[in-house]
Amino acid sequence: xxxxxxxxxxxxxxxxxxxxxxxxxxxxxxxxxxxxxxxxxxxxxxxxxxxxxxxxxxxxxxxxxxxxxxxxxxxxxxxxxxxxxxxxxxxxxxxxxxxxxxxxxxxxxxxxxxxxxxxxxxxxxxxxxxxxxxxxxxxxxxxxxxxxxxxxxxxxxxxxxxxxxxxxxxxxxxxxxxxxxxxxxxxxxxxxxxxxxxxxxxxxxxxxxxxxxxxxxxxxxxxxxxxxxxxxxxxxxxxxxxxxxxxxxxxxxxxxxxxxxxxxxxxxxxxxxxxxxxxxxxxxxxxxxxxxxxxxxxxxxxxxxxxxxxxxxxxxxxxxxxxxxxxxxxxxxxxxxxxxxxxxxxxxxxxxxxxxxxxxxxxxxxxxxxxxxxxxxxxxxxxxxxxxxxxxxxxxxxxxxxxxxxxxxxxxxxxxxxxxxxxxxxxxxxxxxxxxxxxxxxxxxxxxxxxxxxxxxxxxxxxxxxxxxxxxxxxxxxxxxxxxxxxxxxxxxxxxxxxxxxxxxxxxxxxxxxxxxxxxxxxxxxxxxxxxxxxxxxxxxxxxxxxxxxxxxxxxxxxxxxxxxxxxxxxxxxxxxxxxxxxxxxxxxxxxxxxxxxxxxxxxxxxxxxxxxxxxxxxxxxxxxxxxxxxxxxxxxxxxxxxxxxxxxxxxxxxxxxxxxxxxxxxxxxxxxxxxxxxxxxxxxxxxxxxxxxxxxxxxxxxxxxxxxxxxxxxxxxxxx
Amino acid sequence: xxxxxxxxxxxxxxxxxxxxxxxxxxxxxxxxxxxxxxxxxxxxxxxxxxxxxxxxxxxxxxxxxxxxxxxxxxxxxxxxxxxxxxxxxxxxxxxxxxxxxxxxxxxxxxxxxxxxxxxxxxxxxxxxxxxxxxxxxxxxxxxxxxxxxxxxxxxxxxxxxxx
Numbered sequence: 001x002x003x004x005x006x007x008x009x010x011x012x013x014x015x016x017x018x019x020x021x022x023x024x025x026x027x028x029x030x031x032x033x034x035x036x037x038x039x040x041x042x043x044x045x046x047x048x049x050x051x052x053x054x055x056x057x058x059x060x061x062x063x064x065x066x067x068x069x070x071x072x073x074x075x076x077x078x079x080x081x082x083x084x085x086x087x088x089x090x091x092x093x094x095x096x097x098x099x100x101x102x103x104x105x106x107x108x109x110x111x112x113x114x115x116x117x118x119x120x121x122x123x124x125x126x127x128x129x130x131x132x133x134x135x136x137x138x139x140x141x142x143x144x145x146x147x148x149x150x151x152x153x154x155x156x157x158x159x160x161x162x163x164x165x166x167x168x169x170x171x172x173x174x175x176x177x178x179x180x181x182x183x184x185x186x187x188x189x190x191x192x193x194x195x196x197x198x199x200x201x202x203x204x205x206x207x208x209x210x211x212x213x214x215x216x217x218x219x220x221x222x223x224x225x226x227x228x229x230x231x232x233x234x235x236x237x238x239x240x241x242x243x244x245x246x247x248x249x250x251x252x253x254x255x256x257x258x259x260x261x262x263x264x265x266x267x268x269x270x271x272x273x274x275x276x277x278x279x280x281x282x283x284x285x286x287x288x289x290x291x292x293x294x295x296x297x298x299x300x301x302x303x304x305x306x307x308x309x310x311x312x313x314x315x316x317x318x319x320x321x322x323x324x325x326x327x328x329x330x331x332x333x334x335x336x337x338x339x340x341x342x343x344x345x346x347x348x349x350x351x352x353x354x355x356x357x358x359x360x361x362x363x364x365x366x367x368x369x370x371x372x373x374x375x376x377x378x379x380x381x382x383x384x385x386x387x388x389x390x391x392x393x394x395x396x397x398x399x400x401x402x403x404x405x406x407x408x409x410x411x412x413x414x415x416x417x418x419x420x421x422x423x424x425x426x427x428x429x430x431x432x433x434x435x436x437x438x439x440x441x442x443x444x445x446x447x448x449x450x451x452x453x454x455x456x457x458x459x460x461x462x463x464x465x466x467x468x469x470x471x472x473x474x475x476x477x478x479x480x481x482x483x484x485x486x487x488x489x490x491x492x493x494x495x496x497x498x499x500x501x502x503x504x505x506x507x508x509x510x511x512x513x514x515x516x517x518x519x520x521x522x523x524x525x526x527x528x529x530x531x532x533x534x535x536x537x538x539x540x541x542x543x544x545x546x547x548x549x550x551x552x553x554x555x556x557x558x559x560x561x562x563x564x565x566x567x568x569x570x571x572x573x574x575x576x577x578x579x580x581x582x583x584x585x586x587x588x589x590x591x592x593x594x595x596x597x598x599x600x601x602x603x604x605x606x607x608x609x610x611x612x613x614x615x616x617x618x619x620x621x622x623x624x625x626x627x628x629x630x631x632x633x634x635x636x637x638x639x640x641x642x643x644x645x646x647x648x649x650x651x652x653x654x655x656x657x658x659x660x661x662x663x664x665x666x667x668x669x670x671x672x673x674x675x676x677x678x679x680x681x682x683x684x685x686x687x688x689x690x691x692x693x694x695x696x697x698x699x700x701x702x703x704x705x706x707x708x709x710x711x712x713x714x715x716x717x718x719x720x721x
Numbered sequence: 722x723x724x725x726x727x728x729x730x731x732x733x734x735x736x737x738x739x740x741x742x743x744x745x746x747x748x749x750x751x752x753x754x755x756x757x758x759x760x761x762x763x764x765x766x767x768x769x770x771x772x773x774x775x776x777x778x779x780x781x782x783x784x785x786x787x788x789x790x791x792x793x794x795x796x797x798x799x800x801x802x803x804x805x806x807x808x809x810x811x812x813x814x815x816x817x818x819x820x821x822x823x824x825x826x827x828x829x830x831x832x833x834x835x836x837x838x839x840x841x842x843x844x845x846x847x848x849x850x851x852x853x854x855x856x857x858x859x860x861x862x863x864x865x866x867x868x869x870x871x872x873x874x875x876x877x878x879x880x881x882x883x884x
Binding site: 050053097101105111116118122124125127128130131135140308312315377 | 729732733736737740743744747748750751752755756757758759760787788789790791793812816
């Protein structure tokens with residue numbers, strides 16, 4: 001009983017620490033799983049055992065290790081099942097010949113180099129109980145691994161899944177993965193029998209089993225998928241059957257002589273890829289496996305990783321040699337193969353770095369090697385360091401060779417080049433660009449309606465980009481796979497299209513072009529897109545943050561503080577009308593922006609009228625309107641000027657005066673100045689009063705750039721007409 | 722297209738054959754010429770006459786952890802057996818090398834009371850389960866001969882995968 005209690009306590013520590021460190025790595029823009037691996041290593045003799053050996057010995061005594069091993073094996077089996085589930089033949093479409101060539105070269109080169117490295121390492125760090133053949137086979141296989149799961153996530157997060165680079169990388173990695181597992185199976189068989197010749201029966205049995213799985217079992221599973229399509233539900237008895245099949249398959253491959261994980265992986269791979277069935281199954285399985293069991297595997301692996309073993313300079317040199325061989329093998333191999341196939345320099349380089357990711361898959365392979373005794377803890381530790389290093393370097397290097405700017409720009413250009421469907425093709429380039437972050441397409445029609453009212457098309461060619469960013473969870477969930485991400489993007493795109501098609505008047509629909517992408521930091525990505533697109537204005541709806549009384553904090557606040565564009569925040573009170581506007585004016589650059597926006601609306605809506613309100617406090621002399629204000633008013637055509645009414649009133653509390661005046665108004669547009677109680681930078685505490693008590697909808701404007709003009713430059717052209 | 726496929730196929734077959742051949746060559750060379758060090762890790766019970774000062778203890782045990790030719794070891798007494806049986810074992814304080822059956826270790830012995838600040842050198846020859854050699858404590862310039870026999874594995878012992 002005591003041991004069980006201890007094991008559960010250990011699991012508690014492991015899960016908590018994994019999440020914590022994982023979040024830290026997420027902040028560093030690295031995959032979460034790397035953080036979990038590092039957390040496991042920290043709990044072992046490398047950090048915890050080194051700093052506080054007695055405490056570590058009490059918390060992680062030897063008796064509990066077999067239990068941890070048990071839990072981690074179960075976790076691994078189901079994790080491999082999930083990996084097999086995700087392996088979609090869809091990834092193998094297109095570029096197949098390039099992909100096969102590139103991926104096989106990217107295995108052959110590191111494998112050969114690994115074999116050569118074995119010549120160096122065997123006399124130094126191995127022992128006579130392991131044959132050279134098994135050792136070199138294993139080392140070669142370890143060098144050839146590419147982590148498909150980690151790669152797939154990196155691709156999704158960088159929105160590469162639609163690009164040629166993305167699909168090529170995925171196909172290569174998928175082929176690579178399967179081939180490397182086969183190599184590993186061979187290595188395991190050779191190790192257990194200690195020679196290549198004796199491994200032949202094992203190989204034959206494995207091939208037989210694979211054939212069986214791909215034909216008989218697959219047929220059976222397809223019947224199951226048909227049943228699922230009919231009933232639409234995944235009942236518990238079906239799930240029970242599938243789980244039993246996973247374990248049975250794992251047992252069979254273990255009996256054959258290759259490892260447990262192959263059986264589980266194989267079953268996942270032969271499951272029919274009927275998306276809904278796979279999705280539901282994945283969702284049922286992944287939470288417990290990824291959150292509870294997999295970190296235990298990392299802890300178990302971490303307990304066997306002893307960085308303290310590298311206590312001499314020559315050992316660190318050997319480690320460096322291992323790392324160099326691994327990187328050179330993968331990167332150079334992939335790069336050369338890709339160039340030979342005609343891929344351009346930048347893409348080939350990016351592909352090379354992507355294929356260099358070894359991550360989690362490598363750790364699984366290494367643990368098997370250590371358990372079989374093929375590698376010693378010293379070599380195990382060196383290879384773990386290699387796996388971590390190669391995975392950590394992928395994201396920064398990818399950004400360096402294939403920067404996000406390039407990808408994003410390609411995406412935006414593709415959108416603006418889309419053919420127009422109306423009779424009046426937009427032949428000119430838009431000179432006024434608006435970005436409208438839309439969190440929930442179905443409920444923010446008012447926001448879009450306001451956007452087209454401001455943008456319009458009469459003054460100049462404009463373009464409005466409703467932006468919907470899908471925030472992915474940071475973990476290995478099924479929804480983060482490229483195929484699934486694509487599906488989500490499609491879904492949201494059509495929702496947005498529906499809303500756009502319902503906008504009035506119909507002419508405005510043609511210059512509204514939605515952008516739907518995946519992101520893990522919505523505020524930052526919004527700011528980046530605004531910068532890339534050279535947006536003139538960001539129009540964002542107000543979201544209420546969960547834990548703050550600051551009404552305009554949260555995501556909107558973040559966007560305001562990061563972005564270098566003019567921003568307008570829309571606080572919708574639900575009114576559909578846009579007939580009367582109110583602009584409280586106090587000779588301030590933000591109020592000028594408010595005025596410009598109001599005037600743009602006036603231009604586009606013939607029945608709209610505007611009241612400009614100047615509030616003077618007692619004793620103050622009447623403020624002169626700013627120079628910009630006056631020049632703008634002069635340039636306005638008569639039809640617009642007639643609908644503007646400038647009022648000056650005296651009141652002690654300007655904010656209350658505005659609130660009073662807003663009773664008869666549809667939309668109040670206020671700049672972020674203290675006068676109206678709004679802080680410039682983040683729209684802080686003072687906003688409450690105006691936002692809460694305003695009787696109309698409220699649009700809060702903040703000017704960032706002194707130079708951008710939303711109206712003045714256009715007015716010059718109109719004045720000439 | 723079929724023309725391309727054929728060239729492809731040839732290239733492929735050539736590449737794979739080359740790698741297989743290379744691998745075969747490497748493994749043949751490796752199997753015949755390369756020898757990995759024998760596994761000598763484990764706990765060795767020391768017996769010696771003339772052990773003096775803090776080394777005087779008839780329950781001395783040399784715990785060797787091996788990674789190929791690199792050795793890490795600690796000199797302990799069987800009284801703190803319990804402690805050193807743990808997974809996250811205390812740091813070995815002796816380091817050394819093993820080649821051609823010869824063992825060389827040097828370092829500190831913090832686990833022995835009275836010897837905490839002294840450094841120790843151990844040299845010896847391994848013959849199957851026995852290690853025979855000399856132990857030199859820095860304060861006593863004279864070398865002391867010893868014989869050590871490897872202990873058989875006990876249930877709580879570390880399993881073969883450990884070092």
